[in-house]
Amino acid sequence: MTDGEEGWKGRSILVTGSSRGIGRAVALELAGRGAHVILHHRANPGAAEGVARAVRELGGTADVVSGDLSDLTEIPSVAREVLRRAPRLSGLVNNAGMYEEASLSKLTPRDWERTISLNLAAPVFLLKALAPRLARQKGAAVVNVSSILGLRSAPGAYAYQASKAAVIHVTRALALELAPRIRVNAIAPGFIRTDMNQDAWTHRSFSRQVIRETPLGRWGEPEDIAAMVRVLLSPDSRFVTGETWLVDGGKGLR
């Protein structure tokens, strides 16, 4: 297979959290190449249907599934629904995530548990449920979405930072267990303009500071991440597993 369109036709790929932001861009990137995408949302059917329409406008095909992945007991039923729609699933993008700003004094056990469940445990349990089926497909690959905050530190958002650092480590461990049938890699986005950090990129002085501190001179866009996810899922990355690619315009270099 190559990264040309022939390589993507007949592939089915689940993208969690693809109703908006980075997940939406990943789904459109893959569908635009010819993959069948399984879109997922938590509670946003209108947005997910909008993405499905955009996929069809690109000439692609999509199914939509839903489920709150921070509730780990829901994961087996989400996985069953995915496999009902895509029995030959060959790719998984663990993208759904949440960010809690909380400083130490405002941190609550509930926020900690929800963030760790969604950002760290859900990708592992979803892969547990889907790995036996993924392993049957040639070229099966998983991409976990971590963050620059899994590699670099900042004050606050402790559950978020812990979850994203752990995603990087667990990606390596899973890559060891699942080789050679399934490759498992991670992407660590820098500052990307999505709903998740709308307060930051609409805040004029903070936004300017991000641009100043980014060698490539701008905020990231969801499509910047989608292109790299596509490469990690493609046969061009056939000898890459357990890696984390920082996609941040050079911000983390300083």
Ligand SMILES: NC(=O)c1ccc[n+]([C@@H]2O[C@H](COP(=O)([O-])OP(=O)(O)OC[C@H]3O[C@@H](n4cnc5c(N)ncnc54)[C@H](OP(=O)(O)O)[C@@H]3O)[C@@H](O)[C@H]2O)c1
């Ligand atoms: N934006 C950035 O600068 C940035 C930087 C580094 C890493 N990341 C990571 O990139 C990923 C995507 O972020 P984004 O900025 O695109 O976020 P976003 O715009 O806030 O979108 C979040 C997506 O996750 C879904 N989701 C949220 N909570 C969920 C839950 N409990 N169960 C299932 N799905 C849930 C949402 O579904 P609904 O529409 O149904 O709510 C939505 O599709 C996250 O893992 C994030 O940590 C983002």
